[in-house]
Amino acid sequence: FLEESAPKALRETVEDARKRDTLAGDFPYPRWMDKDDYKDALKPLQLELMKLQHWLTTSGARVVVVFEGRDTAGKGGAINRIADVMSHRILKVQALPKPTDREAREWYFQRYVTRLPAGGEMVLFDRSWYNRAIVEDVFGFCTPAQRAAFFDQLPAFENLLVQDGIHFIKIWLNVSRAEQLRRLLAREGDPMKHWKLSGIDVKGLGKWDSYTHAIAETFERSHTAAAPWTVIRSEDKYRARLAVLQHILGQIPYEGKSSIDPPDPAICGTPALWQPELWDDGT
Amino acid sequence: FLEESAPKALRETVEDARKRDTLAGDFPYPRWMDKDDYKDALKPLQLELMKLQHWLTTSGARVVVVFEGRDTAGKGGAINRIADVMSHRILKVQALPKPTDREAREWYFQRYVTRLPAGGEMVLFDRSWYNRAIVEDVFGFCTPAQRAAFFDQLPAFENLLVQDGIHFIKIWLNVSRAEQLRRLLAREGDPMKHWKLSGIDVKGLGKWDSYTHAIAETFERSHTAAAPWTVIRSEDKYRARLAVLQHILGQIPYEGKSSIDPPDPAICGTPALWQPELWDDGT
Amino acid sequence: FLEESAPKALRETVEDARKRDTLAGDFPYPRWMDKDDYKDALKPLQLELMKLQHWLTTSGARVVVVFEGRDTAGKGGAINRIADVMSHRILKVQALPKPTDREAREWYFQRYVTRLPAGGEMVLFDRSWYNRAIVEDVFGFCTPAQRAAFFDQLPAFENLLVQDGIHFIKIWLNVSRAEQLRRLLAREGDPMKHWKLSGIDVKGLGKWDSYTHAIAETFERSHTAAAPWTVIRSEDKYRARLAVLQHILGQIPYEGKSSIDPPDPAICGTPALWQPELWDDGT
Amino acid sequence: FLEESAPKALRETVEDARKRDTLAGDFPYPRWMDKDDYKDALKPLQLELMKLQHWLTTSGARVVVVFEGRDTAGKGGAINRIADVMSHRILKVQALPKPTDREAREWYFQRYVTRLPAGGEMVLFDRSWYNRAIVEDVFGFCTPAQRAAFFDQLPAFENLLVQDGIHFIKIWLNVSRAEQLRRLLAREGDPMKHWKLSGIDVKGLGKWDSYTHAIAETFERSHTAAAPWTVIRSEDKYRARLAVLQHILGQIPYEGKSSIDPPDPAICGTPALWQPELWDDGT
Numbered sequence A, B, C, D: 001f002l003e004e005s006a007p008k009a010l011r012e013t014v015e016d017a018r019k020r021d022t023l024a025g026d027f028p029y030p031r032w033m034d035k036d037d038y039k040d041a042l043k044p045l046q047l048e049l050m051k052l053q054h055w056l057t058t059s060g061a062r063v064v065v066v067f068e069g070r071d072t073a074g075k076g077g078a079i080n081r082i083a084d085v086m087s088h089r090i091l092k093v094q095a096l097p098k099p100t101d102r103e104a105r106e107w108y109f110q111r112y113v114t115r116l117p118a119g120g121e122m123v124l125f126d127r128s129w130y131n132r133a134i135v136e137d138v139f140g141f142c143t144p145a146q147r148a149a150f151f152d153q154l155p156a157f158e159n160l161l162v163q164d165g166i167h168f169i170k171i172w173l174n175v176s177r178a179e180q181l182r183r184l185l186a187r188e189g190d191p192m193k194h195w196k197l198s199g200i201d202v203k204g205l206g207k208w209d210s211y212t213h214a215i216a217e218t219f220e221r222s223h224t225a226a227a228p229w230t231v232i233r234s235e236d237k238y239r240a241r242l243a244v245l246q247h248i249l250g251q252i253p254y255e256g257k258s259s260i261d262p263p264d265p266a267i268c269g270t271p272a273l274w275q276p277e278l279w280d281d282g283t
């Protein structure tokens, strides 16, 4: 598939990546977490999710979690671990498609506001309004003026949500370039994942640096006191998923909370954890 | 009708009002505008509305006008003079009913955001989010904490709309107490208007002072540089409607604008024009 | 304007129309209704509307009225006479723009279902799902297969609404070719109406016969027992508006109904009143 | 929990169920499916789901699957196995809460129509409009007249969807009384599932027979040629989930379909498979 749609330039990038052996990189652990250890650790966290769900119902609280990250970063998988145990009547996953022609003429945040939770609900955004800052920028789907307007309005918008009492969490799942390539190549090989490869994935691959640039600016402009980013390294999916759960549970004051481990600081932290130079091309 | 539902207290208020002969009051003109003069003045303004409509379509601009005011202030009539000449496909009137149980658990502004115009549209809100500041306060439909939260969020919310390029206008149609009484009594007499009398009208009448207090606070908290209020005295409906049109047309930079008279400063101005002491009970 | 955008063919049609002096035609009255007579007749009907509105609120009934007709047939004006006296919180006018790209991929009736009234509301559709049968057909906005599917589903769809207890009324405002030309020419002349001329108006003019054909088929397929059409000749706007009100009021069993005149059978009736041969080109 | 909220009657039912040793019952297999066998069988089905997803995107087809069944029947789990592998941008899960006060005054099907898929989407309803036929009936949330109206409109409504080309599938997950009791008791014991026990679960338990009655009537009235029910026995969750996937994949003509096993006829079939007498109390 990669061969068909981007025979040269891309293939070269991939081979190049392999030659420079970027696979291991700076990841703080030498090997993936063991599956059984993961399952053991997951169980009590999912039990906490059940308590969180119960508390949502009784307290009428609202939770919004934004999941962002490059393609293959594992947004969907992390979201599914939460969706698996919670009721579809309480937890909603919102993955908006590209704006309709009408939505494109509305206030940019409008279609997201429509999907905010009512009391007693939790909404997970699989990509979010940050599309304008990143994907739309990289692919030229918005004008620079639209993006500038977005950044101007962003802090006020997010402040409103927080001020209104919504528990608001922003998670950036971070994947290294090497790992992204590995996953895309795996998709190519695995008949199952093959079908997951979308045109935008492949195109995105060739735009690593534009992404990097857009992400850096996004952190700079939107990592605010009221609505800070949490960066979670997701090269190891298991560790990342645990950290996602630990972080979310840690942020929300649900009733009956057991003491749970905080997320591993080696893979979960502020945007400082996101160090472009380490994954950068060097070019 | 008045007799049935509020036999004593209210009737007394009305009689009292009559005794003190509050009818004329401080209105700057001794008599209503002549109907023919009104029609002559209306015509060119409605022509300008047609140009405004044309410009909306070609420019993709968005306009929001909030109409607020006490019962009988003439919001509906002023809105209808605009709706009469514009296309239903471009001009939308939004008059939201009381929030559903679900909406009551959402971010307060959410259901209004859903109704904002797309490019090329104009939305007139017949009552608006200011319900929380006034009606809901007077009738106890919200808690003081909810109202405080509303005022805290309001400037940021309206700023976002303005910053996004929406032409945003807030009009307060102001009716004196005497004139309000006169209109309600007229409704009672006129079989046609009789059906317009709602329970809340009658109850509202007895709450003049609570309204006054809520309005004063609203002006204080929400008359901002980005989103200022325009107060239009509406004792004389014709003069008020002309002023509404003149004000709206004056604020919007549509193409092909003819020079039109500015609204009459004797009946259209800042909240300073709203002088509670003049209509106040004196208590 | 006509000259600019369709210099030849159209102008010829217009001149042609003038030459053949089609203006008077077969209209059953020699002259327009007198304005004062109209106003006198309108008043009691609007009073009935107030009762209807009151009844909506107390009974929780639902009313849907579909307004269809060629351009310039006077749909907007008839709607506004109702909207003028009813509350924006009870009466909603729905004038949907062309479908968004997403709506185009949905069940055709979906976006209309979304706008159906809740109990206590009345919705007037300024054009409706019948777009697919007529405008979309004439302008090629839908495929023949889509139109066939529309007609197949239509009776079942409308039956569902009626079966559910919605008071459902379909009104076809009918304008003769001569009168349509006259009105478009008037728009051209009148600076006020000039701005109302849309591209589709002018293009529509040249498609009189395609329209006629589409309309004939529409009546044939959709004039059902459960949801019959009422045709109202609208060459004379005043008479048409009165007939619209009389017809609607006659159909709805609101409380306190006074005896009102039935609509004039010379201008209001079944689709038999629509006689294409009389206005037809003859070609 | 069971003890607290329904100390006697319910406990007795449970003990009773144990005494009569209804656990095994008539289930066609003596033991649960082996977990590893399940995983092996699941994998190729999920691969097929990826192809189905790809085909949705390229063909613009629409799929609706209704999941119904008593509490603990495993609707959520079956849905999650699908959601796990599909994109949140293509697959939507709809689990509507109880109607808002406004929705309660609308056409009953209206809020479901709003959630139908656009082209390229698949919607899974976790409970659906069948609430009116079953849950609302059992708990008295609707009047008999409303339920009768529902059944009257149902075939026409579902026909419209099918006629419009939506791939429409209705699955009834069937759990025996003994197994339902076992699962509720397990929830009571398992701290994790404990939080899943809702008041309605417990109340529902005492209403087994009312449910049975409502279900029988539902099958009778809604198992139509255009929109037939598929009953899947879900005592064994693994077998049930496989059958769900096999059934859905079997019904949809996606491109590149591999030959997959049909669902096991011992646990998946028409409503004939649902035999109330076997699980019935006998009372």
Ligand SMILES: Nc1ncnc2c1ncn2[C@@H]1O[C@H](COP(=O)(O)OP(=O)(O)O)[C@@H](O)[C@H]1O
Pocket (backbone or CB within 6 Å): A096, A097, A098, A099, A127, A128, A131, A135, A136, A141, A198, A200, A201, D087, D088, D089
């Ligand atoms: N033309 C466009 N304009 C704006 N956003 C777009 C456009 N095309 C795609 N997107 C957005 O880009 C994001 C990535 O798309 P895609 O890769 O298809 O989704 P996924 O995250 O499910 O893999 C989505 O959020 C989508 O809404």
Ligand SMILES: Nc1ncnc2c1ncn2[C@@H]1O[C@H](COP(=O)(O)OP(=O)(O)O)[C@@H](O)[C@H]1O
Pocket (backbone or CB within 6 Å): B087, B088, B089, C096, C097, C098, C099, C127, C128, C131, C135, C136, C141, C198, C200, C201
């Ligand atoms: N591309 C399109 N596809 C389908 N419907 C369309 C399209 N363009 C316009 N329409 C419909 O045609 C009708 C007539 O449009 P227009 O003449 O602009 O409106 P009006 O009735 O307000 O004069 C509207 O209902 C509109 O939704």
Ligand SMILES: Nc1ncnc2c1ncn2[C@@H]1O[C@H](COP(=O)(O)OP(=O)(O)O)[C@@H](O)[C@H]1O
Pocket (backbone or CB within 6 Å): A087, A088, A089, D096, D097, D098, D099, D127, D128, D131, D135, D136, D141, D198, D200, D201
């Ligand atoms: N008062 C009510 N009126 C109508 N439907 C209701 C009412 N209360 C609950 N329901 C419906 O009953 C169903 C079962 O509710 P519940 O057991 O809470 O959901 P779940 O299926 O997630 O366990 C839901 O579909 C819900 O919408």
Ligand SMILES: Nc1ncnc2c1ncn2[C@@H]1O[C@H](COP(=O)(O)O)[C@@H](O)[C@H]1O
Pocket (backbone or CB within 6 Å): B096, B097, B098, B099, B127, B128, B131, B135, B136, B141, B198, B200, B201, C089
């Ligand atoms: N219970 C309520 N809570 C909040 N707003 C209400 C309530 N009842 C009425 N309103 C609002 O008060 C305004 C006047 O209502 P009405 O007189 O019914 O038109 C409308 O904007 C309603 O939305």
